[in-house]
Amino acid sequence: MKTPGLVIASLAATTLAPLASAQSLTRFKAHDMSRPRPPVVQPAPQALPVPPPPDAIVLFDGKDLSEWRSADGGPPKWVIKDGAIESVAGSGFLYSARGFGDVQLHVEWATPVPPHGRSQGRGNSGVFLMGLYEVQVLDSYQNDTYPDGQAAAVYGQYPPLVNACRPPGEWQTYDIVFRRPRFRPDGGLVTPARFTVIHNGILVQDGVEPWGPTEWLQALPYTAHADKLPLALQDHGNPVRYRNIWLRELPEGPSALPTPDPRPVVNLPLAQLDRYVGRYKLTGGGQANYTITRRGGQLLFQLSANGRALELVPHSERAFSLRWTAGDVDFDLKPDGTATGLTFRLAGDTRTATRAEE
Ligand code: MG
DSSP: OOOHHHHHHHHHHHHSHHHHHHHTTOSSOTTOTTSOOOOBOOOOOOOSSOOOOTTOEEEEOSSOOTTEEETTSSOOOSEEETTEEEOOTTSOOEEEEEEESSEEEEEEEEOOSSOOSSGGGSSOEEEEETTTEEEEEOOOSSOOOOGGGSTTOBTTTBOOSSBOOOOTTSOEEEEEEEEOOEEOTTSOEEEOOEEEEEETTEEEEEEEOOSSSOOSSOOOOOOOOOSOEEEEEOOOSSOOEEEEEEEEEOOSSOOOOOOOOSSOOOOOOHHHHHTTOEEEEETTSSSEEEEEEEETTEEEEESSTTSOEEEEEESSSSEEEESSSSEEEEEEEOTTSOEEEEEEEETTEEEEEEEOOO
8 A cells, every 4th residue: 555655756756857756865955964974085195197098088288278268168267387277266167178978087186275264165166077067176175064065076966975085285086987968859868967986096976877967056957958068177266276187988888789690590490400419529629529409499509518508590501690699600511401510600719510420
């Protein structure tokens, strides 16, 4: 029997769209100071900066801001100091000139030293994927704030699993795997965005899915947007520094689905299938290594005495493929269709075998 609570929950899930149902999964409203603090974990020393791999797009290598723009599309107003870009209060967000969707992003950042301010006012900035989804940058070293707004939080939604902050002034790393949200042509949400974040070598976000763009005070629903949008760094009025920013564009998804065998599948009569059944000796070697059996209408191929029987799919009287593995078996046939041998191809190797006399 449904309790009233369950009825309400199911109504919310079906009529109020992902926003309400996702929020109902958490016990806490946004920016709740009573939320438990993520445990502090002291990160181990890292060799920095982390060099970009060869297929990375380098957005900032310490020299110039050619890959960056202001909000109005004009030249950036942030400044380069000692190989780092520094946020200038009141200059606005810094946007990448190019748009990106699914990425692996590496960012190094440092908050001001000595620290000024408290809570959200200390070393606040942010890395906004697609300009909409923020991984918070904050001096969270011995600086209490609401957990969904501390460093490495998906802002206002997911506190980090742990607080892995280094002291202010020290360089810190974010390695972010971001999957963009997917929208239907009519604008409906197919899949939400997804974040995995490693902070100073420590996992802090494990595939979390924001319920919409991140925002202070407001819970915003997803609104359909482009597949690629500029990365943004937040000006929150504090001179936070960034360096060594690079990313790798990720494939949109599992595009490498198995390629169907272009050959048609044929039906062979059971009498024909029986003409392959038997043991086959590998050419040049001793014991019967392969065995062909029939189970109902399936022909099965066994690579060894203890091996599992693999189903063969017929494409002709001679040519078969393994159903689940990229391998082929071609039979040598006498004019009456009886097999005298086989050729087995797997993983670039070809082996031949001769049918053993029974
Ligand atoms: Mg921020």
